[in-house]
Amino acid sequence: MIEQGYDVYIKKLDECLNNYIPPRDTWTPVDEALYKPKDLYRIPLKEAEELQFKSIKFAFNHHYTNNKFYQGFCKENNVFPDDIKTSGDLAKIPIIPDGFFKDYPRGKEFATWLGNIYTGDLPEIVIKHSAPTYDQVIDAFNDAGLIVSYSSGTSGRHTFVPRDQRTFFLSEYAIAKSVVSMIYPLWDHNMSGYLLMPNPNKTNIYAGKVCSVYFDAIRDVSVAIDREITTELIKLTMGGRRGLKSKMVRFFSKRTSQKMIDDIIKWLERHEKTKENIVFVGAPFILYFVMEKLKKQGRSFDFGGRGAVGTGGGWKIHENIRLSVADFRKEVKDVLGIPEKHCLDVYGMVEGNGWMVQCPEGHYLHVPYSYYKPIVLDDEFEQVGYGESGRFAFLDSAALSYPGFITTGDKVKLLEHCPVCDRPGPVLEPEVKRVVGTEMRGCAEEMRTMMTGDIGR
Numbered sequence: 001m002i003e004q005g006y007d008v009y010i011k012k013l014d015e016c017l018n019n020y021i022p023p024r025d026t027w028t029p030v031d032e033a034l035y036k037p038k039d040l041y042r043i044p045l046k047e048a049e050e051l052q053f054k055s056i057k058f059a060f061n062h063h064y065t066n067n068k069f070y071q072g073f074c075k076e077n078n079v080f081p082d083d084i085k086t087s088g089d090l091a092k093i094p095i096i097p098d099g100f101f102k103d104y105p106r107g108k109e110f111a112t113w114l115g116n117i118y119t120g121d122l123p124e125i126v127i128k129h130s131a132p133t134y135d136q137v138i139d140a141f142n143d144a145g146l147i148v149s150y151s152s153g154t155s156g157r158h159t160f161v162p163r164d165q166r167t168f169f170l171s172e173y174a175i176a177k178s179v180v181s182m183i184y185p186l187w188d189h190n191m192s193g194y195l196l197m198p199n200p201n202k203t204n205i206y207a208g209k210v211c212s213v214y215f216d217a218i219r220d221v222s223v224a225i226d227r228e229i230t231t232e233l234i235k236l237t238m239g240g241r242r243g244l245k246s247k248m249v250r251f252f253s254k255r256t257s258q259k260m261i262d263d264i265i266k267w268l269e270r271h272e273k274t275k276e277n278i279v280f281v282g283a284p285f286i287l288y289f290v291m292e293k294l295k296k297q298g299r300s301f302d303f304g305g306r307g308a309v310g311t312g313g314g315w316k317i318h319e320n321i322r323l324s325v326a327d328f329r330k331e332v333k334d335v336l337g338i339p340e341k342h343c344l345d346v347y348g349m350v351e352g353n354g355w356m357v358q359c360p361e362g363h364y365l366h367v368p369y370s371y372y373k374p375i376v377l378d379d380e381f382e383q384v385g386y387g388e389s390g391r392f393a394f395l396d397s398a399a400l401s402y403p404g405f406i407t408t409g410d411k412v413k414l415l416e417h418c419p420v421c422d423r424p425g426p427v428l429e430p431e432v433k434r435v436v437g438t439e440m441r442g443c444a445e446e447m448r449t450m451m452t453g454d455i456g457r
């Protein structure tokens with residue numbers, strides 16, 4: 001049972017995010033599945049399955065009808081909208097391999113490639129340059145009202161995804177509602193937040209971009225990384241090029257990184273004296289370096305139950321060192337005094353609009369299953385059952401501007417029910433890893449490489 005208090009709590013969030021919710025009379029089954037449930041992780045199973053079936057069927061029809069590339073892919077696989085009659089038929093929906101989103105040409109052809117992934121009619125895109133860079137193509141799309149964003153591997157090969165405004169709102173609303181419901185009753189519009197990501201207005205990295213909703217959910221947000229971050233900058237810092245320009249970028253990063261950490265410590269000192277709630281959201285490695293510095297100085301804080309930490313984007317700290325999610329939580333408790341139940345990891349990706357958030361009780365990753373269906377595949381790309389490890393894939397109905405039926409390079413184990421808490425619906429085990437042979441990827445990973453000219457040393 002959800003108590004009265006929660007209903008009031010989530011209604012307040014909807015008021016803050018009013019601009020993200022389309023008018024009721026324009027709602028599709030996708031909007032029904034995302035905006036209507038008060039808690040995406042506590043929908044009775046049968047009701048959720050119905051919402052899931054209707055929303056995914058709607059999305060499948062939509063992409064089949066309005067996306068020539070996807071329609072061709074379905075015909076090749078001999079699957080048609082009429083084949084999807086019951087929940088059981090969802091497994092037939094053709095899933096696009098994740099490599100597809102990385103296999104793109106350059107220059108003006110890149111613009112055509114993006115246009116082909118896009119479902120529906122593109123607005124007019126004006127590209128001023130004859131041989132545009134990736135950033136210039138993305139800017140041209142975004143000037144026309146779209147939100148093209150990306151993540152990438154350490155090789156600098158990006159995954160580009162075009163969203164329209166409606167899809168972007170669905171995704172932003174989903175992440176805010178998902179996190180706010182899990183940290184109940186801590187969220188409050190008047191709390192203070194720190195974004196451990198680039199300023200959403202100065203980057204097209206999705207993990208940063210999607211955080212623009214943070215500024216509407218919370219009144220007062222400070223930003224860790226306030227410089228512009230482009231694909232060109234990422235290429236310089238991550239690639240094998242050891243030119244002068246590259247070295248200068250690294251040097252600049254190191255200096256600004258030190259300042260970033262000192263600014264966060266000053267912010268902590270300031271908020272220690274108040275009584276208001278605080279929340280960190282973003283890349284774990286930034287907070288890790290903050291805590292390392294505090295430990296070296298023999299200092300700690302005691303925010304207790306009024307503090308929270310939401311992390312996402314990858315767990316590599318140094319080149320070959322992976323921080324365990326559990327160790328990080330323990331350190332947050334020891335150094336900042338924030339209880340482990342308020343330290344939650346979020347698993348999501350640029351290709352999807354479903355956000356798996358850890359439950360405070362057991363730190364399993366809960367799936368928002370009213371609009372998003374998780375799938376696990378074996379090495380032959382056949383679906384496996386609950387309890388078996390394999391490659392993560394999903395059917396995401398909230399992707400309206402591109403077909404959101406995609407495999408990932410992540411290795412997961414899907415369980416039918418959380419072993420710890422009483423929320424219905426499936427969960428992923430907390431440690432998501434890359435499938436062997438797939439490169440490291442993740443937005444935090446990308447930024448870590450950029451920012452650390454090894455600030456931790």
Ligand SMILES: [Zn+2]
Pocket residue numbers: 359361362363364366418419420421422423427
């Ligand atoms: Zn749970």
